[in-house]
Amino acid sequence: MDWRRLGLACLCLLAVLPNGQCGRVLSVVLPGPQSHLFGMKKVSEAVAARGHAVQFLALDTDAAKLQPTNIPISTYTLPPRRPGELDAASLKLNGPQTFLQAIGQITNLFENACCSLLSNDTLMDQLKEYNPELMLAETMSPCTQVLASRLDVPFVNFWLAAPIEPFATSLWRGSNRNAFTPNPLAYFPQMETNIQTQHMSFVERLKNFVTYWKFQWQDYTIVRPLIHGFFERFGVDVNLPRERRRLTMTLCIADFAIEWLRPMPPNFKLIGPLLPEPARPLPADLEAFMEGAGDNGVLYVAMGTVATLGLKERQAMAAAFAKLPSRVLWRLSKSELPDENAIADLHLGNNTKVATWLPQNDVLGHPRTKAFLSHCGVNGLYEAAYHGVPIVALPFFADQPANADKAVSRGFALRVSHQDIGTERFPDTIKRVLTGPSFSAAALQLSVKLRARPRTPTQEATDCGGAPFALLKAACNSLAGGLLNGGKKKFA
Ligand SMILES: *[C@@H]1O[C@H](CO)[C@@H](O)[C@H](O)[C@H]1NC(C)=O
Numbered sequence: 001m002d003w004r005r006l007g008l009a010c011l012c013l014l015a016v017l018p019n020g021q022c023g024r025v026l027s028v029v030l031p032g033p034q035s036h037l038f039g040m041k042k043v044s045e046a047v048a049a050r051g052h053a054v055q056f057l058a059l060d061t062d063a064a065k066l067q068p069t070n071i072p073i074s075t076y077t078l079p080p081r082r083p084g085e086l087d088a089a090s091l092k093l094n095g096p097q098t099f100l101q102a103i104g105q106i107t108n109l110f111e112n113a114c115c116s117l118l119s120n121d122t123l124m125d126q127l128k129e130y131n132p133e134l135m136l137a138e139t140m141s142p143c144t145q146v147l148a149s150r151l152d153v154p155f156v157n158f159w160l161a162a163p164i165e166p167f168a169t170s171l172w173r174g175s176n177r178n179a180f181t182p183n184p185l186a187y188f189p190q191m192e193t194n195i196q197t198q199h200m201s202f203v204e205r206l207k208n209f210v211t212y213w214k215f216q217w218q219d220y221t222i223v224r225p226l227i228h229g230f231f232e233r234f235g236v237d238v239n240l241p242r243e244r245r246r247l248t249m250t251l252c253i254a255d256f257a258i259e260w261l262r263p264m265p266p267n268f269k270l271i272g273p274l275l276p277e278p279a280r281p282l283p284a285d286l287e288a289f290m291e292g293a294g295d296n297g298v299l300y301v302a303m304g305t306v307a308t309l310g311l312k313e314r315q316a317m318a319a320a321f322a323k324l325p326s327r328v329l330w331r332l333s334k335s336e337l338p339d340e341n342a343i344a345d346l347h348l349g350n351n352t353k354v355a356t357w358l359p360q361n362d363v364l365g366h367p368r369t370k371a372f373l374s375h376c377g378v379n380g381l382y383e384a385a386y387h388g389v390p391i392v393a394l395p396f397f398a399d400q401p402a403n404a405d406k407a408v409s410r411g412f413a414l415r416v417s418h419q420d421i422g423t424e425r426f427p428d429t430i431k432r433v434l435t436g437p438s439f440s441a442a443a444l445q446l447s448v449k450l451r452a453r454p455r456t457p458t459q460e461a462t463d464c465g466g467a468p469f470a471l472l473k474a475a476c477n478s479l480a481g482g483l484l485n486g487g488k489k490k491f492a
């Protein structure tokens with residue numbers, strides 16, 4: 001067969017079918033971190049704005065957080081929580097955790113949600129009636145693969161974390177774990193090595209190598225049985241070619257301006273930071289607080305929605321903040337700050353203001369913001385870089401320590417550990433980042449790079465998320481057979 005002519009025919013078909021590309025998308029919102037929910041909402045709304053039909057599938061407790069939206073939401077509920085299980089509505093992991101501890105807890109939550117979802121006949125019938133042509137979901141939950149299999153649709157993996165190894169390619173990837181993504185140990189630091197450069201010394205390479213095999217061992221003995229047990233329980237055989245092809249593409253909200261350099265397969269695309277936007281004006285009281293800081297500026301403190309600290313650590317942090325020349329704006333979660341008494345318990349300095357909610361993007365974009373004390377989740381990391389704000393990194397788990405190391409290597413961050421809280425090193429490091437000109441210069445340089453993307457991350461995500469429809473509708477799949485493996489027609 002003449003592949004070139006066939007390709008040309010496909011292109012022509014695509015060109016003459018501009019209105020024929022609209023499809024039905026099911027956007028699956030995982031129980032778990034809220035930053036993922038906001039990312040999914042943003043991309044789904046952009047997909048809908050391009051004329052595709054979109055429907056959300058979310059836990060009833062997450063449905064309110066998706067509002068306001070024009071997209072219809074199908075909901076389901078979680079079974080009552082057994083003692084010791086994670087609470088999905090306010091997912092919290094206390095203090096630093098190893099990767100394995102974190103995934104053990106989260107997989108349990110995913111499994112409960114998956115059972116509830118798949119055993120709800122009303123809901124499954126609704127979804128089958130909707131008959132989606134593509135699912136937008138995260139492979140972080142093995143349920144994504146199971147649901148796609150039940151509905152017999154291909155899916156686009158929306159990867160709301162950094163492409164960290166072995167997180168991104170080998171661990172926890174469902175059907176795509178067999179996809180070939182190179183993990184070059186000679187220059188690509190693995191997770192939990194705390195290596196802060198790609199120009200590794202011999203000892204660092206050795207450590208990298210050993211860590212890689214440690215993860216392979218854990219993968220083989222713990223993660224793989226966990227995930228494959230999950231698949232088996234729901235009757236999905238991910239080794240079947242049909243199942244392996246369901247994952248058509250991975251969209252990752254990162255950018256090589258910060259990420260370690262590495263080769264990527266063509267269906268793993270870095271679309272850039274999704275959530276940061278130009279800052280809008282702050283509410284009057286916040287604006288007054290920021291302006292009142294004068295030239296010493298403001299340190300913004302936020303640890304994301306999942307990680308929490310104990311009261312002792314929060315008090316030690318408050319004492320350290322009180323000694324800073326700058327003002328401090330500190331976001332704490334509702335569980336850490338239930339009432340006025342909880343504020344009094346912290347013994348705040350007179351330069352510190354706490355709140356349970358702050359418009360993070362707009363605070364980081366405010367000219368008085370001089371530094372960001374962050375757990376270094378991927379969203380916080382990129383929001384800070386986008387607004388040119390240097391980081392003091394206090395990572396907890398998962399990709400956060402590695403994100404912190406990348407930020408340090410790019411020159412716009414310093415890392416502190418949980419043991420440093422309560423010692424002089426903690427305020428000293430913050431002061432260094434607040435006042436050292438090299439940190440803000442490096443952050444501004446990154447800001448220029450991230451804003452220079454010719455298409456916004458949302459546009460890129462919808463470009464790619466839309467592509468499988470073009471292929472479906474133009475019947476490229478049936479024409480080109482094995483060339484394009486994504487579409488539903490191929491399965492029929
Ligand atoms: C089952 O699905 C229906 C329709 O979305 C929903 O209203 C109901 O709450 C779900 N039930 C459970 C137990 O999840």
Ligand SMILES: *[C@@H]1O[C@H](CO)[C@@H](O)[C@H](O)[C@H]1NC(C)=O
Nearest residue numbers: 322323324348349350351352
């Ligand atoms: C805030 O506290 C510092 C030292 O803790 C003190 O020097 C300063 O006068 C206080 N400012 C106000 C406005 O109370």
